[in-house]
Amino acid sequence: MRRSIVLLSFCVxxxxxxxxxxxxxxxxxPVTKTASEIEVYRTTKPDRAYIEIGEIKCSxxxxxxxxxxxxxKASELGAEAIIITGSASTETKTQTLQYGxxxxxxxxxxxxxxxxxxx
Numbered sequence: 001m002r003r004s005i006v007l008l009s010f011c012v013x014x015x016x017x018x019x020x021x022x023x024x025x026x027x028x029x030p031v032t033k034t035a036s037e038i039e040v041y042r043t044t045k046p047d048r049a050y051i052e053i054g055e056i057k058c059s060x061x062x063x064x065x066x067x068x069x070x071x072x073k074a075s076e077l078g079a080e081a082i083i084i085t086g087s088a089s090t091e092t093k094t095q096t097l098q099y100g101x102x103x104x105x106x107x108x109x110x111x112x113x114x115x116x117x118x119x
Contacts, residue, residue: 020069022077022115024054029078029117035071039081046081049119053077057088059110066111079115088112 039046056073058066066088074082088110095103 020058020073022054022056025052035075038071038074041083050116053115057112059088070113074115077115081116082113084113086112
């Protein structure tokens with residue numbers, strides 16, 4: 001019984017942690033900023049020229065965990081900022097109701113961002 005609880009706890013931690021995956025658009029650059037120094041753009045893009053290094057996705061259900069993971073990965077790629085472009089994925093659940101009717105609900109999961117380097 002105790003082993004089952006430990007295993008279940010481990011699985012839950014893995015689900016919450018999520019992971020960051022990268023699709024590269026260019027070669028990485030030398031690291032110039034720590035994760036905490038990475039600038040975050042949510043509703044606007046930078047008003048100066050930049051190069052897109054790659055797209056980073058995080059699938060955790062916690063936005064703050066995703067943001068930290070994305071900033072860490074962006075820093076490792078030599079980025080100076082990230083542009084949040086949306087959620088990493090959408091989870092849809094469908095339920096069958098009476099008389100053959102169905103109802104669906106959708107939930108956005110994680111974050112997706114573009115890692116950038118200023119020109």
